[in-house]
Amino acid sequence: MNFISIQNIDSLDKWVKQALKIKKNPLKNKKLGKNKTLVMLFFNASLRTRLSTQKAALNLGMNVMVMNFGSEGWTLEYEDGAIMNQGASEHIKEAAAVVSQYADIIAIRAFAGLVDKEKDNAEMVISGFLKHATVPIVNMESATGHPMQSLADAITMAEHKTEHRPKVVLTWAPHPRALPQAVPNSFVEMMQKQTEMDFVITHPKGYELNPEITKDSKIEYDQNKAFENADFIYAKNWSNYKEYGQITNSDPNWTVTADKMKLTNNAKFMHCLPVRRNVIVTDEVIDSENSIVIEQANNRTYSAQLVLQTILENVK
Amino acid sequence: MNFISIQNIDSLDKWVKQALKIKKNPLKNKKLGKNKTLVMLFFNASLRTRLSTQKAALNLGMNVMVMNFGSEGWTLEYEDGAIMNQGASEHIKEAAAVVSQYADIIAIRAFAGLVDKEKDNAEMVISGFLKHATVPIVNMESATGHPMQSLADAITMAEHKTEHRPKVVLTWAPHPRALPQAVPNSFVEMMQKQTEMDFVITHPKGYELNPEITKDSKIEYDQNKAFENADFIYAKNWSNYKEYGQITNSDPNWTVTADKMKLTNNAKFMHCLPVRRNVIVTDEVIDSENSIVIEQANNRTYSAQLVLQTILENVK
Amino acid sequence: MNFISIQNIDSLDKWVKQALKIKKNPLKNKKLGKNKTLVMLFFNASLRTRLSTQKAALNLGMNVMVMNFGSEGWTLEYEDGAIMNQGASEHIKEAAAVVSQYADIIAIRAFAGLVDKEKDNAEMVISGFLKHATVPIVNMESATGHPMQSLADAITMAEHKTEHRPKVVLTWAPHPRALPQAVPNSFVEMMQKQTEMDFVITHPKGYELNPEITKDSKIEYDQNKAFENADFIYAKNWSNYKEYGQITNSDPNWTVTADKMKLTNNAKFMHCLPVRRNVIVTDEVIDSENSIVIEQANNRTYSAQLVLQTILENVK
Known part of the structure; x- marks a missing residue:
């Protein structure tokens, strides 16, 4: 069993309930991971994912080996049949097969390059590991998805859910650097599995996410209108998907402000972090009582623990 | 309870005695840290502090997660109200609150930048964590202090103390690079808590440390005179505090030599390491039987263990 | 007891048998390393060695502290008597003595610089640690040797040995970058300890390894002739030893191809990895059933475990 995408979750409702159980007693399964090893491979920077x-894994009693692949290991080649007389020292075929022998589970972070859409959509790194590794693979944010984040988001919403059917808004916000679509992609996929929530995506025209992911999710280009009566505002920047990896809009009117939050039904404010204060969201909003970003980050531990626990139970 | 400064030590005498007890049986409290996690965040290089x-923490049975914040995480913003459209990706507010959720104790190393005195004195990094973290913070060398080093120094001196009231000399020595004042600052503060030792600081005129730290500690500008009848010579370079972060003196006459050691009362030689041989101190002195620098480094483990143990006992 | 070279193995046959026992039950000695600490110091990149x-160590129940010395610590000085007013911050004398106090075993990786033959042959880094450390030292690939690799190679060959007396061929192959001789050196030394195998080295004229290592090992300059009736083909590039560290040959005719493998006695293909596909060896060969490179990497764990276990048993 791998955990690569939100699609690997059979029942979101069941998973969220299990995660909340784990949160109440995180050390209950301390013996499950005994003498099992998690190898975490980072091709990119990480704070929350790295630590949570x-x-x-430690809550499950696992051993953990952490490696920054870029700086500590070898440059990888991903092309089949490549004549490796250039920069890359090792082929993904060997790397994945070899690491599998030291690991019971391999977790991988490898961001989108945002230069070559086709390459990013092909998920070169994580697909390579999936193909050539012989142990379960966990996605710690790949080019197109960050499912452990979205699972944590679902857990957080379950903890704060309203009595009525909640309205959840994913809103684009400006950012000085070009960012991947991984987080919004997985958030959209997760929301599509929510049976008791209404979901709206709002972003400037032209900033549509991959339509194969958004499918028939509702898009509202008027941010104010989208915010009306919302119960959860999930802010996130992403770079342009059509004009791939470009910043074609940096309109500060999309920043989430206290005035905009007033349009909502006293909505909770969410963001995956790290967040650019006063660019994505004003201090007033993120420092308000309605901001649940820190609890969201806390739930990363239980999201990851459920994923690891589920895999360990499957390989037993 | 935090451990940020020598001022967090209520009774130096009591702490030194406890550390010496720990040293005799370092695994005695192996259960105290069970299922507790120490997160170590490095904003700068580290050898002794990193490993000791x-x-x-391992002696106390804790889990440890080590992170080089600079290269593995995100650039932090420390200014309240900043519009984060420049280099920094994450605000200390979120970083500190988030890491607190994965840690029972956070230990931090963040050196002085030696460019902006006010900023360094404000202890931007460690103050930010103190303000926004929700778990105890341990100082692994901040801009202005290195209290775990000075505690190890106190332990080492207690092990080698003479029958008579010892004379301890902190002597400046030359160095090719501009170094922070953190180590001498904490050493001075620790010495001010020593009730049964005499203390003299010696350095070239103009190299005075922050007078708010040295207070009425004795300063003797004549190194030879300072060395007379000394029982401990503690050598350390620091850059100019008045002409902040500058090297205004590199006089090789301040190097600790065997001839100068002859002026002392057969003094022990101490240095926090790393040390520039034949610049700070000659080979002859550091390789002599009177050099206790390696034992000093050994005591870093027991100094840290006492700090962690004290915190763990307080949070129980 | 240190493990620096193949020469530290008293009986290769006995060691290989012990390693195969460990492989069958790797957790059998889980208590041997309890409360013992392995410090791993990397002066160079590493994947297999780092993880295996x-x-x-974890299989033996040890604590492990991993440090990338270059980026996380201080630049070291190795010269006795040096006036340290240049780049290096710390002398190997202090570094080795200090790390010894936090470790029960120190494992070190420090590659050849390939600029100064004399310096590389002097094994500056590992010799410095050997001289000044007070705990056992393990070589994780030094300038001139990689004995844990060669021990893994011996284990792998023992698992695949033929009924008749096998013929083992170490063949040079081209590579775009200048590589050290550490792996072939230790492989040669290990083969010299094999009493029931025939051994041939093949490489272009001028690519002779250090004659003090190869001694009377057979050299055959005709690769095709060397391959005849071989049971194991061990491919590896190394840079020129005479014209030290230079690439004086990059002849693609030395690449191991399926045609060349046909000359052999259905030989197994071996390489220490990472390997440049279609430069050192064609995809066809390394992807064939006769390729045992992944099992070779797997045996790195048991090779290392035997080394650590032997040391732990000696220090008890």
């Missing part, structure tokens, strides 16, 4: 996934 | 603090 | 040595 490690913490989750 | 980890070792101390 | 850690894994081996």
Whole structure:
């Protein structure tokens, strides 16, 4: 069993309930991971994912080996049949097969390059590991998805859910650097599995996410209108998907402000972090009582722990 | 309870005695840290602190997660109200609150930048964590202090103390690079808590440390005179505090030599390491039987272990 | 007891048998390393060695502290008597003595610089640690040797040995970058300890390894002739030893191809990895059933575990 995408979750409702159980007693399964090893491979920077996934593994009694692949290992080649007389020292075929022998589970972070859409959509790194590894693979944010984040988001919403059917809004917001679509992609996929929530995506025209992911999810280009009566505002920047990896809009009117939050039904404010204050969201909003971003980050531990626990139970 | 400064030590005498007890039986409290997690965040290079603090935590049975914040995480913003459209990706507010959720104790190393005195004195990084973290913070060398080093120094001196009231000399020595004042600052503060030792600081005129720290500690500008009848010579370079972060003196006459050691009362030679041989101190002195620098480094483990143990006992 | 070279193995046959026992039940000695600490110091990149040595230590119940010395610590000085007013911050004398106090075993990786033959042959880094450390030292690939690799190679060959007396061929192959001789050196030394195998080295004229290592091992300059009736083909590039560290040959005719493998006695293909596909060896060969490179990497764990276990048993 791998955990690569929100699609690997059979029942979101069941998973969220299990995660909340784990949160109440995180050390209950301390013996499950005994003498099992998690190898975490980072091709990119990481704070929350690095620490929460490690913490989750330790809660399960696992051994953890962390490696920054870029700086500590060898440059990888991903092309089949490549004549390797250039920069890359090792082929993904060997790397994945070899690491599998030291690991019971391999977790991988490898961001989108945002230069070549086709390459990013092909998920070169994580697909390579999936193909050539012989142990379960966990996605710690790949080019197109960050499912452990979205699972944590679902857990957080379940903890704060309203009595009525909640309205959840994913809103684009400006950012000085070009960011991947991984987080919004997985959030959209997760929301599509929510049976008791209404979901709206709002972003400037032209900033549509991959339509194969958004499918028939509702898009509202008027941010104010989208915010009306919302119960959860999930802010996130992403770079342009059509004009791939470009920043074609940096309109500060899309920043989430206290005035905009007033349009909502006293909505909770969410963001996956790290967040650019006063660019994505004003201090007033993120510092308000309605901001649940820190609890969201806390739930990363239980999201990761559920994923690892589910895999360990499957390989037993 | 935090451990940020020598001022967090209520009774130096009591702490030194406890550390010496720990040293005799370092695994005695192996259960105290069970299922507790130490997160170590490095904003700068580290050898002794990195390994001895980890070792101390392992002796207490803790889990340890080590992170080089600069290269593995995100650039932090420290200014309240900043519009984060420049280099920094994450605000200390979120970083500190988030890491607190994965840690029972956070230990931090963040050196002085030596460019902006006010900023360094404000202890931007460690103050930010103190303000926004929700778990105890341990100082692994901040801009202005290195209290776990000075505690190890106190332990080492207690092990080698003479029958008579010892004379301890902190002597400046030359160095090719501009170094922070953190180590001498904490050493001075620790010495001010020593009731049964005499203390003299010696350095070239103009190299005075922050007078708010040295207070009425004795300063003797004549190194030879300072060395007379000394029982401990503690050598350390620091850059100019008045002409902040500058090297205004590199006089090789301040190097600790065997001839100068002859002026002392057969003094022990101490240095926090790393040390520039034949610049700070000659080979002859550091390789002599009177050099206790290696034992000093050894005591870093017990200094850290006492700090962690005291915190763990307080949070129980 | 240190493990620096193949020469530290008293009986290769006995060691290989012990390693195969460990492989069958790797957790049998889980208590041997309890409360013992392995410090792994990397002066160079590492994938297999980094993970397999850690894994081996965890199998033995040890604590592991991993440090990338270059980026996380201080630049070291190795010259006795140096006036340290240049780049290096710390002398190997202090570094080795200090790390010894936090470790029960120190494992070190420090590659050849390939600029100064004399310096590389002097094994500056590992010799410095050997001289100044006070705990056992393990070589995780030094300038001139990689004995844990060659021990893994011996284990792998023992698992695949033929009924008749096998013929083992170490063949040079081209590579775009200048590589050290550490792996072939240790492989040669290990083969010289094999009493029931025939051994041939093949490489272009001028690519002779250090004659003090190869001694009377057979050299055959005609690769095709060397391959005849071989049972094991061990491919590896190394840079020129005479014209030290230079690439004086990059002849693609030395690449191991399926046609060349046909000259052999259905030989197994071996390489220490990472390997440049279609430069060192064609895809066809390395992807064939006769390729045992992944099992070779797997045996790195048991090779390391035997080394650590032997040391732990000696220090008890």
